Amino acid sequence: MRCFAGASSALDFSSPSLLSSYRIRRRQLGGIGRRLVMNSVSSQARSRDSGGYDDGVVTEEEWGRWGAVSPLPAAVKQIVNDLKVLELKVNAQIEFGGNGGKLQGAFGAYEDKKHRATYEALEDPEKKFRFFSARQVACRLLGSRGYLCQKCWLAMEDCMCANVKPCDLWKRIRFWLYMHPRDFLRQNNTGKLLWQVFGVHSASLCIFGIAEDEEIMWDEFKRAGKSHVRCLYPNQNSELTLSVENAFGDSTSENPGSSMGDEDSTLHFILLDGTWNNSAAMLKRLKDHAKTVWGDEDLPCISLTTGASAMHKLRPQPSWDRTCTAAAAIGLLSELSLLPQLSSYGLDKQADAVEEALVVLLDSLTGRRLRMGRSITRKVRNTINIC
Ligand SMILES: [Zn+2]
Secondary structure: OHHHHHHHHHOOOOOHHHHHHHHHHHHHHOOOOOEEEOOHHHHHHHHHHOOOOOOOOOOHHHHHHOOOOOOOOHHHHHHHHHHHHHHHHHOOOOEEEOOOOEEEHHHHHHHHHHHHHHHHHOOOHHHHHHHHHHHHHHHHHHHHOOOEOOOOOOEHHHOOHHHOOOOOOOOOEEEEEEEOHHHOOOOOOOOHHHHHHHOOOOEEEEEOOOHHHHHHHHHHHHHHOHHHEEEEOOOOOOOOEEEHHHHHOOOOOOOHHHHOOOOOOOEEEEEEEOOHHHHHHHHHHHHHHHHHHHOOOOOOEEEOOOOOOOOOOOOOOOOHHHOOHHHHHHHHHHHHHOOHHHOOOOHHHHHHHHHHHHHHHHHHHHHHHHHOOOOOOHHHHHOOOOO
């Protein structure tokens, strides 16, 4: 409950002052003073106390431990290998700093020129985009090794895993966290909470622009059929965006709500897990892909009801651009649980389980600030940023 009290102010990215304070906090939360040096000595030292990372090589096993359901993407593997080769060639160590695996130091300066040249040389926009995504993911993987817990994506000392209670999601629902690569391995990301709670096969990660991830997701969508895929999106003025009730409430029509009790009809929900600014491009990519799969028609989108009615258990639901990914899932499950034909599947309890995890995450992020000597007034608590 308390996280929602502050959610609307915390998540309003439209305000320039909030946006700039968000950037500052991100740097602070991201661990100032962290400097991982990937030379052989320090990597060996770290590998002893960080779960046995293989020096330089990202293994399938390591990839899976971060929450991925896909095999290690070939492009990510290639970039990791290229970084290691470059390290030997220029005889400068790979260094990461800040939040999100930004390359630094002499190596960083050299690599920056090199990767920009590679990017420019790619003529196909799709190839450019995939290179961008894979490089983001590769750098984040290397930069987070031994620093972040692989399950909760928080700094090891803030690990919240012991406080998260797993819960079974109703088997006819599967979430897809369509995540922007810049949000991958971000401590304040809330999409990751969904697979922490429900497991990776009920809430699956799909990184925007990673071919293997997108292929797995679209294969599932093709199998399920267009009528069983919905993207949660805010544009309520669009005629193409339906409310949960309009999309599923009419149990007499041939909509998925009427068949959701069927054994073989899983309903797939795509949650856009990125900033508001990135979400339009993410939706466009989904729509373009939907056209190639299903023809001209649009990707079916639904939006949550803002200003929940009194009968709702829901807190007043902020609009999408002011909400976080986990809150969107909570809102969706809560609204679905109100539909008569879905009332007996415990969706409200499943929404509660995500909300509990969200509170645990906020407590961890708050605890970090306190430990670093920053005060937590009520105002600050309410403006800890999550996304
Ligand atoms: Zn953890």
